[in-house]
Amino acid sequence: MVFYPLMTAEGHLLFSVASLIMAHKLQITPEFAQGDWLHMVPGVLLGALLPDIDHPSSILGRLFRVISLPISKLCGHRGFTHSLIAWLILLISCYQWLPTQWGLPADLIQAFLLGYMSHLVADMLTPSGVPFLWPLPTRFCFPILRGKNSKRGERFISVLLTVCAVLLPIDHSMDFHVQLDNIVNYLNNKLNIHFPTNTSLL
Numbered sequence: 130m131v132f133y134p135l136m137t138a139e140g141h142l143l144f145s146v147a148s149l150i151m152a153h154k155l156q157i158t159p160e161f162a163q164g165d166w167l168h169m170v171p172g173v174l175l176g177a178l179l180p181d182i183d184h185p186s187s188i189l190g191r192l193f194r195v196i197s198l199p200i201s202k203l204c205g206h207r208g209f210t211h212s213l214i215a216w217l218i219l220l221i222s223c224y225q226w227l228p229t230q231w232g233l234p235a236d237l238i239q240a241f242l243l244g245y246m247s248h249l250v251a252d253m254l255t256p257s258g259v260p261f262l263w264p265l266p267t268r269f270c271f272p273i274l275r276g277k278n279s280k281r282g283e284r285f286i287s288v289l290l291t292v293c294a295v296l297l298p299i300d301h302s303m304d305f306h307v308q309l310d311n312i313v314n315y316l317n318n319k320l321n322i323h324f325p326t327n328t329s330l331l
């Protein structure tokens with residue numbers, strides 16, 4: 130019988146924390162660079178567990194059965210919640226639809242979205258993959274976690290990623306947000322040269 134391993138909750142949590150440390154070290158955004166760990170850690174952990182709400186036996190599935198059961202019936206495990214569109218809906222919800230009076234910190238929201246995305250990437254490491262471009266049926270996978278030792282494999286990858294992230298010197302980070310600003314400014318200038326109007330990307 131062929132054995133198809135799935136990522137465990139522990140694997141997802143470890144993987145998300147490793148991604149968070151990496152995002153902090155690479156200073157992907159100012160929020161990741163200067164964020165409060167007391168906001169970012171709970172955010173990333175929640176994001177890492179949320180996609181599996183489509184499975185009633187998962188941690189969040191057991192806690193919120195009323196939500197989990199209908200999603201599981203409608204979409205099945207590793208369906209809609211494991212797609213880019215679900216992530217984009219959450220992104221828009223966080224920035225457009227969440228009541229401002231909730232006052233959720235930007236670092237918590239970004240960590241939550243990172244955790245969610247880290248879950249999708251981690252699930253791609255198993256042979257079942259994820260329907261990243263749902264509703265297209267194509268499943269995306271880079272199945273490096275196979276066979277009965279997959280649990281050890283997921284721990285190894287998560288720990289390796291965490292160690293690499295911790296060892297990454299912050300002084301030599303790529304300053305992604307600075308570079309992104311430079312690119313946007315460059316495009317803005319180019320557009321203004323070719324189409325001298327009041328429109329601006331910023």
Ligand SMILES: [Zn+2]
Binds near residue numbers: 180181207211248252
């Ligand atoms: Zn999953």
